[in-house]
Amino acid sequence: MKRETLFLKVVVFLMGLPVLALSIFVLPEIAEFFAELNPTLDFLQYPFLIGLYVTVIAFFAALYQTLRLLSYIDKNEAFSDLSVMALKNIKYCAITISALFVVFMPLIYLMAEVDDAPGMILIGMVIIFGSVVIAVFAAVLQKLLKNAIDIKSENDLTV
Template sequence: MKRGTTLFLKAAVILIGIPVLALCIFAVPEFANYTVELYPNMPYLKTLFFIDLYASAIPFYFALYQAFKLLNYIDKNKAFSERSVQALKNIKICAITISGLYVAGLPLFYLLAEKDDAPGVIAIGLVVIFASMVIAVFAAVLQRLLKEAIDIKSENDLTV
């Protein structure tokens, strides 16, 4: 693969991380404070909101790091290696973790949507869950295909 293509993908990975960082810095505290305004008798919701959203940001950035590593392996012509399989496995685990954290946080989104009369909040949570599961399945398929390609390659190397 040409270096320009992976350079573009590396830039895309970085550009994907920037808006999420901005959301973590600016939007999450505002949403948490807004939740406390809606439910003043439940101040622990703010902490739960922080825990859920910031805890999901950690596997998100780890998955981006793994994608960056995978692109580096492709640059070095080591795409068909166990390291690539491990990176895909880590991306799959991160996507499942994000999905699980958002499933656990859906009751918080429901409370926010119920009080604010905004059902779109629940839809956003469901979209994140669905997207994470699609990424997990895609990474699992790629991981399996890459593992099979590595096995075929090692068999061919042994027969020659």
């Protein structure tokens, strides 16, 4: 099992690298581009940028919780309350990302309309729905794990 979790840890790390690069190099340019496209709304440049950075922080928090969950699996503590808490935190991070993108979707729509780029709206919608799917999946796994822990503790008490 160590090989599989090591592979997953490497994949999680590799998922974080492009997001880190985008947040350093591309996000400030996107906010600047938004201010240039909509001069009347240029005062929203920094709140938009802050919102995008909050989503990046939530993404990295979810990746960290995923790494913690994988380390619990390595230590044979997969069926513990710590794993349930990690799944709960992943769920909250995904909900945060979805909510922030829903809030900023009108700004993305304005940017896409001025620049005539409907793909931006599609990207925003994919992020929203992807985060919702991850949140629901984490919630289902959290409930299943909690039920498995309860059944295990009942069996331990009867034996």
